[in-house]
Amino acid sequence: MAEALQQLILDTLDAQGTIKDTRALVLPGHQEPAASHDAQVTILGALNSLASREMITYTTHETQSHVLTPEGAQIALEGSHEARVWAALPAKGEGTPVTPAELKQKVGDEAAKVGQGRAFKNGWIAKEGNGLVKLVPSIQDKTQLDMREVDSTGTLQEGEKALADLRKRKLIVQRKGQWFTVQKGPSFSTSIAKPETDLTVEALTSGAWKTSTFKKYNFEADGIPTNGGALHPLLKVREEIRNIFLEMGFTEMPTSSFVESGFWCFDALFVPQQHPAREVQDTFYLSDPSSSLPPPKAYYERVSKVHEHGGYGSTGYRAPWSDQETRKLLLRTHTTASSAAMLYKLAARCRGEEDTDDRSGLAHDHGEVHAQASGGAGTKRSGAVSQEGDDGFRPAKLFSIDRVFRNETMDATHLAEFHQVEGVVADKDITLGDLIGFMKVFFNKLGMENLRFKPAYNPYTEPSMEIFAFHPLLKKWVEIGNSGMFRPEMLEPMGFPKDVRVLGWGLGLERPTMIRYGITNIRTLVGHKVSIEGVEKSPAVRF
Ligand code: PHE
Numbered sequence: 001m002a003e004a005l006q007q008l009i010l011d012t013l014d015a016q017g018t019i020k021d022t023r024a025l026v027l028p029g030h031q032e033p034a035a036s037h038d039a040q041v042t043i044l045g046a047l048n049s050l051a052s053r054e055m056i057t058y059t060t061h062e063t064q065s066h067v068l069t070p071e072g073a074q075i076a077l078e079g080s081h082e083a084r085v086w087a088a089l090p091a092k093g094e095g096t097p098v099t100p101a102e103l104k105q106k107v108g109d110e111a112a113k114v115g116q117g118r119a120f121k122n123g124w125i126a127k128e129g130n131g132l133v134k135l136v137p138s139i140q141d142k143t144q145l146d147m148r149e150v151d152s153t154g155t156l157q158e159g160e161k162a163l164a165d166l167r168k169r170k171l172i173v174q175r176k177g178q179w180f181t182v183q184k185g186p187s188f189s190t191s192i193a194k195p196e197t198d199l200t201v202e203a204l205t206s207g208a209w210k211t212s213t214f215k216k217y218n219f220e221a222d223g224i225p226t227n228g229g230a231l232h233p234l235l236k237v238r239e240e241i242r243n244i245f246l247e248m249g250f251t252e253m254p255t256s257s258f259v260e261s262g263f264w265c266f267d268a269l270f271v272p273q274q275h276p277a278r279e280v281q282d283t284f285y286l287s288d289p290s291s292s293l294p295p296p297k298a299y300y301e302r303v304s305k306v307h308e309h310g311g312y313g314s315t316g317y318r319a320p321w322s323d324q325e326t327r328k329l330l331l332r333t334h335t336t337a338s339s340a341a342m343l344y345k346l347a348a349r350c351r352g353e354e355d356t357d358d359r360s361g362l363a364h365d366h367g368e369v370h371a372q373a374s375g376g377a378g379t380k381r382s383g384a385v386s387q388e389g390d391d392g393f394r395p396a397k398l399f400s401i402d403r404v405f406r407n408e409t410m411d412a413t414h415l416a417e418f419h420q421v422e423g424v425v426a427d428k429d430i431t432l433g434d435l436i437g438f439m440k441v442f443f444n445k446l447g448m449e450n451l452r453f454k455p456a457y458n459p460y461t462e463p464s465m466e467i468f469a470f471h472p473l474l475k476k477w478v479e480i481g482n483s484g485m486f487r488p489e490m491l492e493p494m495g496f497p498k499d500v501r502v503l504g505w506g507l508g509l510e511r512p513t514m515i516r517y518g519i520t521n522i523r524t525l526v527g528h529k530v531s532i533e534g535v536e537k538s539p540a541v542r543f
Contacts, residue, residue, distance in 0.1 A: 312488045
């Protein structure tokens with residue numbers, strides 16, 4: 001039907017140029033023009049389908065039309081009450097008149113009651129004795145004819161007064177109607193090609209796409225409802241660790257610079273320029289742009305001097321210094337690169353400079369950080385509450401959790417990028433004991449009560465310690481992090497006074513997350529093999 005109707009519309013347009021009034025169309029399988037409300041609804045469906053392919057355009061006209069009530073529909077079928085009353089009676093003088101009681105039995109209460117009055121008024125029936133008889137041999141049932149006319153045309157030729165009368169009798173009701181005028185569209189044709197919905201490989205290779213008609217996008221269509229969002233397990237653990245740092249009074253460092261220079265990632269940290277970590281097997285270097293802007297000049301000179309010739313009580317590396325090495329751009333291999341930049345900033349006032357960069361989060365937080373750094377973690381020696389003195393130093397407790405990159409061979413537990421968690425505390429005269437104290441509080445909050453420390457080596461810390469914990473879930477000792485007291489060779493060129501000590505520790509985010517969620521292959525946690533369902537179902541973490 002739908003196809004046949006569309007074809008009819010196209011053929012009519014082809015023959016007549018336009019369709020002035022769709023109510024004049026005779027629908028396939030019908031004899032009468034499609035004047036009814038329902039017919040116009042069907043036509044509208046066909047018009048929309050053709051218009052979406054730009055085969056036609058159409059304009060809508062509104063009308064007031066009428067439809068039958070259930071009672072009206074019954075009359076259209078069986079005749080009016082008065083006609084049925086008339087039909088139930090014998091002709092005058094040809095039989096026994098029908099009594100009102102008998103009439104009720106024949107046509108029903110309702111028709112007998114309403115129909116009698118109208119039949120009398122029309123002069124169709126008359127009283128005879130106690131009963132009723134036909135007065136005329138034949139009648140024209142106008143109500144039934146009206147019902148049929150309204151049913152097929154939605155109106156009456158007779159006009160509004162007659163319609164109003166039928167409305168009052170509750171045989172018809174008004175309804176907004178529509179009809180249409182139709183014109184040829186830009187893609188008019190009399191043959192309906194089913195529009196393509198997909199651009200297929202076949203259509204592309206055969207070139208068929210050039211001549212195909214495509215179904216238009218329906219931007220109004222409702223999309224498939226999405227489930228609510230869910231945090232990735234790594235982000236859940238990240239959030240929990242972040243809260244632990246915040247509880248301990250630490251301030252989050254800005255760590256958005258994934259690309260760093262060799263200067264901040266290594267040189268500033270007193271990592272020798274010949275250190276294996278700097279080689280391309282371990283570090284991703286950028287080819288474009290190939291070098292960084294110059295670091296702050298005076299600081300750069302102090303750093304290069306301590307590397308090449310020593311100073312601050314150090315003999316230095318006594319190896320040739322390369323400016324090119326320092327200017328190389330790379331993907332940071334640890335977040336300690338960001339910590340170094342933050343510490344340099346923290347030392348600004350010690351160098352007699354104004355710290356003007358608001359992004360650091362330091363400038364307005366100093367008072368608070370100071371108070372918390374002095375007592376927050378409960379590890380500071382009594383009496384060592386430092387105040388900002390003439391040297392401009394203010395203590396700080398800083399942390400970061402962000403991404404780092406290493407050019408590693410990838411396996412079940414290693415990827416070329418991962419997240420580091422890092423805590424840094426700067427204050428006067430703090431010691432290795434403070435470092436151990438901070439880490440105990442921190443790792444206890446992560447659910448690791450039992451810690452062991454093993455001497456280790458980092459170019460930028462001395463002493464350095466690896467941290468081991470008896471893991472409650474794995475039930476064995478595992479290495480959980482790395483830590484140390486930053487070297488004077490790193491801190492003093494920044495401008496910190498000699499009595500300022502900075503401690504720090506770092507750990508990966510992936511490993512605790514994998515242990516938490518019982519994940520053995522990192523690829524099920526990170527990358528394109530991660531199951532969305534798994535992400536949605538993984539529970540929140542509380543250590
Ligand atoms: N940067 C070290 C690492 O990558 C972690 C660390 C941070 C060590 C701070 C000492 C001090 O493993």
